[in-house]
Amino acid sequence: MGKKTHRELSGRRVSKSANSFTGFSLKLSLIFAALLLSGGVNAQKRVINRPEIVWPKDDASIIRMIASGSIEDKRDALFEIRNRETAEASRLALPALSDKNRVIRATAAASVVFLPADEAVSVLLPLLRDKSAFVRREGAYALGIVRNKSATAALIEKMQRDKDAEVRAAATVALGLAGDPAAVDALVDFLKATPKSDKEFQRRAAARAIGQIAQIARGGKQMAVTPQSFLPDRFKGLYSPDQTIPPVLIADFRPAIALLTGILLNPKETDDTRREAAFSLGAIGDPASRDVLQQSLSSPDYYLAEIVREALLNMER
CATH class of the missing domain: 1.25.10.10 (Leucine-rich Repeat Variant)
Structure with missing residues (x-):
């Protein structure tokens, strides 16, 4: 037989080395898997034997x-x-x-x-x-x-x-x-102040609180989330007051209605505060607020638009 070329001999050495490395890797993988399995079983036993909190x-x-x-x-x-x-x-x-x-x-x-x-x-x-x-x-x-x-x-x-x-x-x-109507005047006074960034959450809470008070005054339940959903109207379990809005309640909330209307229509107010103002106008339920609410039905803020839609639905019930 003729002499083997250097390339052929080098190829054999590389192949043999690769095979050896592959075999070693396989053995190492099997050992590692066995250790993991053993550890997993032991870990499972440790969890099972853990005392329960009394x-x-x-x-x-x-x-x-x-x-x-x-x-x-x-x-x-x-x-x-x-x-x-x-x-x-x-x-x-x-x-x-x-x-x-x-x-x-x-x-x-x-x-x-x-x-x-x-x-x-x-x-x-x-x-x-x-x-x-x-x-x-x-x-x-x-x-x-x-x-x-x-x-x-x-x-x-x-x-x-x-x-x-x-x-x-x-x-x-x-x-x-x-839900005490006696708090409405104080909430209105707070909202009359110029909006400030460090009072943004409190301003939003005050706008919402007026609507929650109105819901209780009307004998209904407070809504936990606004908008309730983006589902079609027939799937909405909306707030249903036990009574129509009494004239005396409208009179008590008249300053709040005027203020909330201004907040809703003011683009300088934060989105959250305008949303809560819309919710509260719907909760109070003054028929005179329908036109104002309808102006926001096409708002690019789809949360506001949905809250307004729910407010109008509640006013129609």
Whole structure:
């Protein structure tokens, strides 16, 4: 046989080396897969053997955890109280309202809202004077959920004067949730001020709060989301007030109607504030607002256009 060329010999060496490397890679892959499988099984066993979290169920455990538990223990106990949604359970949370930890005090605010309204207001009002803005904010929101007129004056004061922007905004939201018509004038006064970027959320909340108050005054339910959807009309479960708009209500809301109309038609207002103004005009339901609302049906802001459409539908029902 003749001599092999250098190219042929080099090719054989490369081929042999490649085959060896491929075999080694295959073995390494198999070993690695086996290790993964073994680890996966062990990991699965570890998860299965993990102890379950035991939530406090009996009153004695809840009382003990709130009195002397860790921060997490106290929060777990307060969450359990909230889940029960009873006045009896809410009373178990009362000591937590004066806990030294601000997180516990704030968490407790939402756990006492199931007390009778007068009692709930009496234990929540002190939170509005708490040194922590976080606690004041949660206390204000909880008072809105309680929905008792005896808290209106305190919430208005917080909306107007609290030094923390989040607390002022929470108080504004709470006034809408509470639904007391006595708050409308204060909300209108706030909206009369020149819009500022640092008060944008609160301005939006004030515009919406007026509509929420109107919904309650008309005997209906507050809408949680606006627009409710972009579905055809027949699929919308819109707000349906139990009564037509009484003339006295129109008179009470007349300053608000004029102000909300100006906000809706003002292109310098933020989109969110104009949307909430449209919602509130529909919630008040003054027939004189139809023409104003119809002007925004073709708005390039499709959220605003849909809110207006829903407002007009509600006014027709």
